[in-house]
Amino acid sequence: MGAGPALTADPDVVTCTLIPRYEAVKAARDFTRSSLQRWGLADLFDDVALVASELVTNALRHALHLRAGDPEGRIPRQGQSDSPDLPIRISLVHRSPQVVCAVSDPSSTGPVARDADYIAESGRGLHLVDSFSHSWGWHPLAGAGKVVWALFDSHGAAAPADSGGGRHRRA
Structure with missing residues (x-):
């Protein structure tokens, strides 16, 4: 589904480009599982995979509103045309x-x-992202686009939500 993990000089930074289709959510979970296992962090899989699934689903749903002639942001099914000019990437x-x-x-x-x-x-x-991660936020990208991120503590479960209305921040 994805183009596969990108090779980087840093083994602790991995990226996968996803094809904008329904199957991208499963590809993101598979990528997350293999990356966390490689790092010896398989115990984080449930939380990180749930958040990754939500973030990729949101990216597919909302980013595809940009697709010409598709104001509803419908996500193409396998076999339908893909739009390579609408990249969605997951990075860990x-x-x-x-x-x-x-x-x-x-x-x-x-x-x-x-x-x-x-x-x-x-x-x-x-x-869900707020509940299962330690914190989350987003940043605009130069030119166009954005990145939405979630932070996890690899030494234990995500910290409980504060009572002050959420932990997300835009920096």
Whole structure:
């Protein structure tokens, strides 16, 4: 599904370009699993994979609004045309004692956590990101696009949410 991990000089920084299709979420989870196993951090997989899945799903859903003729941001299924000019990348960085999961996409619109609607079919993804990571945020990219990141502590579970309304920050 992805173009495969990019080779870097630093074995603790890995990146995978994802094809903008439904199957990209599974590819992101597979990439996350293999990377964490290689680093001896398989115990972080559940939390990091859940967050990676949410960030990639958001990137697919919202970044594909940019696709010409597709104002609904529908995600193509396998076998439908792909758009190589809409890259979505997942990167994992291990700097002990932390792991960062970052997803970049071509949309410059930042993520906004909505109030929880318990009967809605969507809209709780950023609440999950906030709950399962130590902190999260986003940065605009030069030219166009953004990167949304989540930080994990590799020495234990994510810290509990503070009562002050969230931990995310935009720097």
